[in-house]
Ligand SMILES: CC(C)[C@H](C(=O)O)[C@@H](O)C(=O)O
């Protein structure tokens with residue numbers, strides 16, 4: 001049939017506010033999403049999931065499988081933040097956040113960095129920063145494949161196993177090459193530590209070398225992760241697309257956020273490019289329990305995450321409208337004294353047009 | 354007997370210039386060491402070891418066991434740099450540098466960072482930076498405990514195992530606490546990722562909590578490694594002593610070098626605190642093959658490494674003299690156009706007094 005399938009207009013959104021400032025910033029993100037979606041004739045039907053520290057204290061549950069299966073039926077997930085000092089470290093991170101990323105096969109963790117001229121960078125001369133990190137999201141040292149023996153004794157031994165497969169590395173490397181190809185500079189940097197982690201590192205290096213043949217127009221280079229942190233502060237403008245493993249990506253994207261707009265502006269998408277499960281969008285920042293519930297958090301990263309969400313759903317105009325509204329708001333910031341919700345209101349108003 | 358053992362005055366030094374700029378910067382370090390040692394009535398008898406890329410190309414050897422045993426008989430080791438693009442990544446790093454660190458039980462990898470007022474930091478406002486990273490040197494993901502199956506096929510799997518023991522973690526944590534106690538601010542920060550790497554992370558966290566009881570005057574805090582990189586660029590002055598694992602230490606010390614004096618000033622000691630084997634001193638920077646043999650490298654990091662070497666051997670006055678000479682030289686730098694050997698000459702002259 002030559003008939004075009006009508007573009008989808010009604011989206012189902014699973015919302016996980018989570019811990020700390022998560023619910024506050026998520027509320028503003030939803031406010032902006034609503035303001036924009038009206039303009040583009042789309043709707044987001046929301047289901048809120050009560051997951052995180054409170055739920056764990058009340059029930060001992062982090063993410064029951066039945067709830068995961070409910071979440072799976074949505075078109076996308078918006079997540080605030082996960083982690084709380086009253087819960088043993090790792091319980092919520094592994095049992096909720098990483099469980100979602102792994103179960104929904106979010107193998108591309110997309111984290112763009114940009115310096116907005118009006119936002120102070122801690123760097124004296126950041127230069128023209130505009131790069132994106134493609135962080136692998138389903139393998140590496142994050143797989144949870146570790147253990148401990150004789151815990152609490154002087155003979156304790158604890159291990160963590162980084163698992164890397166050709167299957168897992170190739171698919172994220174291909175995605176990164178494709179993203180590099182869609183950008184003007186067409187440059188890809190592999191970040192790893194292949195002089196020490198030789199087994200995993202050589203798999204990554206060989207994979208990049210092999211996939212490169214299918215992308216002859218892309219310039220490729222390699223940096224050890226330690227050297228990458230140096231360039232991140234001495235010459236961040238050199239980066240275009242970075243592809244890296246789960247742990248190195250975690251580290252360098254926090255640094256990338258810090259040297260560009262700050263962690264308050266860093267958005268991310270946990271993407272399942274094959275669309276076999278919903279992708280999940282969240283700010284890079286954590287739950288910041290020290291300022292939770294005080295309307296002090298900057299919701300911009302959460303709001304920008306909805307732009308990535310719209311983009312992923314094919315709503316490119318809506319995504320652009322959100323980004324433009326954020327950029328305009330940022331350009332007028334001068335030592336922001338507004339509340340979380342005032343910032344959300346201002347951006348929502350601009351985004352509505 | 355109440356008689357005091359005469360302080361040692363004749364030291365045996367094993368010298369491994371290594372690859373790239375390693376031999377050049379090592380030559381300047383030795384120049385300064387000679388200039389100073391004369392003043393303090395000590396001598397350094399040197400044995401040079403021809404190890405690195407050239408040797409490997411000629412013989413296929415990285416560090417034969419017999420040579421390792423020769424090196425073991427020295428009081429200390431001065432190392433330039435290891436690594437060359439003509440050798441497969443990892444061969445020299447694992448077979449030479451890491452072999453030395455592991456075989457000689459260098460469990461404390463000491464990496465101080467300081468901002469010299471006259472040296473430009475890439476940070477707009479670095480503040481009063483003066484901290485030291487105590488990086489674990491004999492465990493973690495560096496143990497070489499990994500493997501690969503079905504290499505080169507689409508079914509390849511590659512693993513890297515991080516091994517952490519109570520024995521290994523406790524000894525480096527105790528060392529870090531003792532160093533914090535000897536410093537005015539008395540602060541220790543554990544850097545790890547205990548919300549994801551829960552087995553290794555909890556061992557580290559529990560160990561710090563336990564050892565803290567023996568150091569009640571030390572203030573202790575914890576940062577995830579990703580958050581640590583943020584503070585490294587937004588508030589590096591907050592750090593005093595950092596203790597961390599082998600891989601995280603590798604990453605954050607390159608970043609620390611970059612935000613303070615730059616990688617050209619960063620010195621390190623691979624220390625065996627129990628003195629069961631010689632400790633090894635080396636610049637943090639790599640072999641920089643692109644500028645090797647051109648007299649363009651800054652030998653300051655190598656020279657400062659000899660100050661750490663003197664300190665370790667109990668030659669505290671000699672160490673102070675080298676540091677003072679370096680500081681004085683740095684303070685007069687204005688866009689350094691001197692050759693490697695001119696910088697060495699200038700510092701040696703000052704150090705000689
Ligand atoms: C909270 C934590 C598990 C998470 C991670 O390590 O991936 C966070 O740091 C991030 O970057 O999204």
Ligand SMILES: CC(C)[C@H](C(=O)O)[C@@H](O)C(=O)O
Pocket residue numbers: 195196226435436446447450603637639
């Ligand atoms: C060369 C390499 C093996 C080494 C390391 O990773 O330890 C270097 O980066 C360092 O920091 O001394």
